[in-house]
Amino acid sequence: MSAERIDLSCELSGIRLGNPTVLASGILGTSADLMERAAQSGVGGVTAKSCGPEKRAGHINPVAVEWDGGVINAIGLTNPGVEEEVHLLREAKQRLTTMGVPLFASIFAPTVAEFAQVAAVISRGEPDLIEINISCPNVGDEFGTPFAGSPETAAQVTAAVKAATHIPISVKLAPNVPNIARIAHAVVEAGADAITAINTMPGLIIDPMAGQPVLANRVGGLSGWSLKPVALRCVAEIRRAVDVPIIGTGGVANGLDAAEMIMAGADAVGVGTAVWQRGPQVFALICEELRAFMEEAGYPNLQAMKGVALR
Ligand SMILES: Cc1cc2nc3c(=O)[nH]c(=O)nc-3n(C[C@H](O)[C@H](O)[C@H](O)COP(=O)(O)O)c2cc1C
Numbered sequence: 499m500s501a502e503r504i505d506l507s508c509e510l511s512g513i514r515l516g517n518p519t520v521l522a523s524g525i526l527g528t529s530a531d532l533m534e535r536a537a538q539s540g541v542g543g544v545t546a547k548s549c550g551p552e553k554r555a556g557h558i559n560p561v562a563v564e565w566d567g568g569v570i571n572a573i574g575l576t577n578p579g580v581e582e583e584v585h586l587l588r589e590a591k592q593r594l595t596t597m598g599v600p601l602f603a604s605i606f607a608p609t610v611a612e613f614a615q616v617a618a619v620i621s622r623g624e625p626d627l628i629e630i631n632i633s634c635p636n637v638g639d640e641f642g643t644p645f646a647g648s649p650e651t652a653a654q655v656t657a658a659v660k661a662a663t664h665i666p667i668s669v670k671l672a673p674n675v676p677n678i679a680r681i682a683h684a685v686v687e688a689g690a691d692a693i694t695a696i697n698t699m700p701g702l703i704i705d706p707m708a709g710q711p712v713l714a715n716r717v718g719g720l721s722g723w724s725l726k727p728v729a730l731r732c733v734a735e736i737r738r739a740v741d742v743p744i745i746g747t748g749g750v751a752n753g754l755d756a757a758e759m760i761m762a763g764a765d766a767v768g769v770g771t772a773v774w775q776r777g778p779q780v781f782a783l784i785c786e787e788l789r790a791f792m793e794e795a796g797y798p799n800l801q802a803m804k805g806v807a808l809r
Pocket residue numbers: 522523524525547548562569571573575604631634670696697698720721722723725747748749750768769770771772
């Protein structure tokens with residue numbers, strides 16, 4: 499089997515991706531130019547930065563710091579508000595469509611009703627999929643416990659959004675819950691077409707010289723390679739519980755990481771922190787490395803590799 503013959507295409511709720519790499523929300527997804535750049539770099543799908551009902555400035559600096567295990571961030575959901583985001587999505591969609599790359603919006607809101615309102619408005623931007631961010635860990639003091647924290651609240655948001663849009667939805671889950679399989683099951687019952695797993699893991703990093711946390715927000719979300727085993731465990735538990743497509747996200751930086759995520763049951767792989775570390779060319783590099791691995795291991799396509807570690 500030659501590397502060129504390996505088929506990296508996949509499908510998420512009727513949306514075809516040329517390869518399984520997906521730009522994770524919050525990285526490069528803040529302008530049409532940056533999203534176009536990701537598409538030019540060989541990404542399979544692009545997720546925009548999460549947007550909410552109103553414009554938000556986010557937290558004060560420092561909001562993101564690299565550490566030994568990856569990155570810790572508390573950006574604070576900086577966004578232009580949903581009305582402005584619709585323009586941004588329309589522009590991005592036009593450019594990405596010509597390249598055959600699907601565009602995913604991402605939304606958050608402080609209440610169930612506002613989630614539905616934001617979903618209805620964002621649908622005017624005609625994204626191919628809407629990711630429902632019920633799991634951002636950095637704004638707990640402003641929004642209370644994330645909706646991803648219980649099956650009941652996660653399902654309420656899912657059902658409200660599903661009723662407000664005709665566009666497929668993927669619900670983004672949090673790792674810091676007692677039973678992620680139950681939450682996955684609840685959101686699928688409530689109408690989720692796909693699941694994105696996972697968002698960052700809440701953490702605290704202290705600068706011993708300064709005697710204080712490194713982030714102005716004190717706590718933040720851990721991402722990057724320290725998150726990978728947590729993400730793999732979550733994806734595996736979700737895959738055992740439900741049949742919908744999973745965008746496995748957390749610590750994927752190379753082709754082998756992507757293979758592991760697919761072996762845990764993911765259909766596609768989100769890539770965030772590694773874009774900082776390896777540059778936007780990370781998507782093409784991951785595909786090249788994944789192809790080489792699949793050729794050597796004898797997997798002709800992603801379907802043949804999906805979930806093999808669960809058997
Ligand atoms: C700087 C930064 C900003 C992020 N912003 C968002 C966001 O707006 N919405 C969201 O759903 N996830 C956001 N995330 C989480 C990522 O989409 C992803 O779930 C997480 O970082 C794990 O993937 P990674 O290890 O590949 O970075 C952000 C992550 C980082 C590092």
